[in-house]
Amino acid sequence: MLLEKIRIQSFRQYDDVTIPFERGLTAIVGPNGAGKSTLVEAIIFALYGEQRGNKDTLRPFRLGQGEPSVTLWFQLGEDHFRVHRTLSKASLHLVTDVEEVLAQSLSGVTSEVQRRLGLTHEQFVNSFYTEQKNAHFLKFSSKGRKIEELAKMLGYDDLKRASKIAERAYDAARSELAGLQEAAQTQQDAKQRREIAAARLAQEKKDLEQLEQDAERLLNSLKESKPKAERAKKVEECVAALERIAASIAVAEQHVAERKRELEEAKKQVERRASLEEKAREYEATKKRLQELEALRSKAAEIALARRQLEQLAEEIHSLQEELSGIEGEELERVQTELKEDEERLAQLRTTLEEQRRKWQEQGEAVRREVAQLEADAKRLRQRLEELKAAAKDGVCVTCGQPLPEGRLPEQDAVEERLVETEANLERSRAEARAFEAEPESFAELRAEMESLQETIKGKEAALAVARDRAQKAAKLRAQLGQKQKEVERLQEHCAEEVPFDQAEYEQAKQHLAALEEVYRDYLALASAEKVLQEAADRLAREEQRLNEQTEERKRYQQEIEETGLTLEEARAILQEFQQAEVEARTLVERIEGQKRVVQSAERELAEAVEATKRYEDLLRKIEERTRAVSLNRTVQRAMEALSKQMTDEIRPELQRYASDYVAELSRGRYRKIQLNEDFVPHLVDDVKGSEQVKQVISGGEEDLMQLSLRLALSHFIRSNANQSLSLLILDEVFGSLDEDRRSAVLDQLRALSDLFEQVLIISHIDAINEAADRVIEVRYDAEAQVSRVTGTDIPDEELVLTAG
DSSP, rough: OEEEEEEEEEEEEEEEEEEEESSEHHHHHHETSSSSOOOOHHHHHHOOOOOOSOOGSSSOOTTTTTEEEEEEEEEEETEEEEEEEEEEEEEEEEOSOOOEEOOOOOOHHHHHHHHHHHHOHHHHTTTTTEGGGGSSSOOOOOHHHHHHHHHHHTTTHHHHHHHHHHHHHHHHHHHHHHHHHHHTTTTHHHHHHHHHHHHHHHHHHHHHHHHHHHHHHHHHHHHHHHHHHHHHHHHHHHHHHHHHHHHHHHHHHHHHHHHHHHHHHHHHHHHHHHTTTHHHHHHHHHHHHHHHHHHHHHHHHHOOOOOOOHHHHHHHHHHHHHHHHOOOOHHHHHHHHHHHHHHHHHHHHHHHHHHHHHHHHHHHHHHHHHHHOOOOHHHHHHHHHHHHHHGGGGGOOOOOBBOOOOGTTTTHHHHHHHHHHHHHHHHHHHHHHTSSOOOOOHHHHHHHHHHHHHHHHHHHHHHHHHHHHHHHHHHHHHHHHHHHHHHHHHHHHHTTOOOOOHHHHHHHHHHHHHHHHHHHHHHHHHHTTHHHHHHHHHHHHHHHHHHHHHHHHHHHHHHHHHHTHHHHHHHHHHHHHHHHHHHHHHHHHHHHHHHHHHHHHHOOOOOHHHHHHHHHHHHHHHHHHHHHHHHHHHHHHHHHHHHHHHHHHHHHHHHHHHHHHHHHTTTTTOOOOOETTTTOOOEEEEEETTEEEESSSOOOOHHHHHHHHHHHHHHHHHHHHOOOOOEEEEEESSTTOOOOHHHHHHHHHHTTTTTOOOEEEESSSSSTHHHHSSSEEEEEETTTEEEEEEEEEEEEEGGGGOOOO
């Protein structure tokens, strides 16, 4: 794994900064508390998520910033990746021409990173990442846990998984073998069943062949007698047809007689209608004249009614004129003008009150928001001050254990000054907020004026309503008067017309029409007589045609019977004999079909027996194969267990050898060996007068040297033996207790490991590291702006975003 670039936003003391990484040895230097270790914490946060157990510790020091966010670009083998993480979401991308999303959740990204790196967070900080306060070798809870985690780092747990797979395969093969053996016992008689089925099939086929021969002889006999049977069948059919035709002829003769009677009755109705035609014409002429007289009579009645309505309208017009003259006019326009002016004044007062209230509320809300913001700022500053005091306990940096200037972190004075200023501003804002608890007196004065004006408007609205009612009533009376006068003019024109109506002629026409009424009804009733006569003639012709056709058909059937040369009795005897032969033939055919099904059943039985024999033989072959598989899987499983134990047993001496090489290099030959006991607890071995002895008491510098040697040995061992793709090594404040000579030895050794670790990050507050590094990144804390600033000679300006706000 190689780091390519990181962008840190709103993460503890970092505002927004982007830092590129290169191969080789990079020194990250700066005073204690500047934010060096926070850079590494941001890298681990991007890969594995928050590890402190309290997300609030990652939030920005400065108030008002957003959610912490880290984006890390890194290379793993030939692939390039980008991981982005905040406190609430995360994503992992494979960077190609088009980015591919690999995971998109907090847990999903962590799992995918662990899978691709081959290390959990705990394994990573015990191998490729070393910090002084956690430099002790393999900080796991027990010996078993240490060996287990080492095996995972080295990939030896794959052997255990392979052993488990072989064990499961052994159990499955043994279970399958038992099932196969049990199934084979139930199929031992398969060969005997096949022989029985073959014998049965041969007998059933022989019976079928005999039935088919009998059927062939009977069918040949039926074929020879079929022509004679067909003539007999024809006689029987013709006799039955003659019986039906005889009945049909009798019915047809009856229908012809009925149709003749219907025709005579229709002729009489036609003659009756012709005798009534003259009286019918007289009735229609009288009815027409009576309708004309009825119209004249109605017109005369309308004119008489119109004259009576004229008299009534004259009285109504007189009454309306008197009522209209009694209504006096009102000053409607004046009242409307005054009312409109008062309403406009009221709307103006209401707008003024609402505008003043809105401004007063906005000012109050702004003061209250300022109070809340200042209270939150003060709380955050108190918390930050407590963190700084805890980080500088007893005047010593809790990160590296070095004394601090004046016993305080550089940021502490700036935070205390900012807290005093914030609390003073908070008291002033609270006093301003209390002034907005009660409304101004000007609001009450405006409300009083509005209430007085509303009473005046109510009085004018009542007067306006009375004036409007009287005006509306006068308008309605004028409209009614105009309508009445138009109606008078229309009626006068209508009454001037004269109608020539003769009452005596009207009465005489009514009596004459009543005398002809019954004759006319008879005439109308006979309107369809001609049609009925024609239909009766048509029906008679059709019935006579049908009778003739049936008579001809009877003659044809009689001639066909004569042509057969058989009597009815002879024909029936021939048919009976033929039908009995057909029944026998059908029975024989059914027996043949049944025998065929029996043969098919025997064939299926034989096929099943043959298949069962094949299955039994297959089972025997599978039993032999499973027996070999059981033996093979058992052998593989035991071999894997033995290999896993052997490789695990080799971890301790291998680690001890690597660690001894490193301590010899780092101590310039002063110490040549580190010993690991069975619990992987390290001891420094000293050469006393040519004899190796465990050094019982060691100094802090020697302890750090031994732990650093073990950490480098473990990283080297994992990188070489497990073929891990991580080419990164991070050392955080590991030089604090080492003298200059040993620091130089460590740096020389790190350069010698460049083929294993292409990228090494050294974090230190010791400026002397700068000279040995290929590249230097310097971190400084700006107390006034409350942000950490990063500089470096090979960091392009466009890659850095160092704004304080």
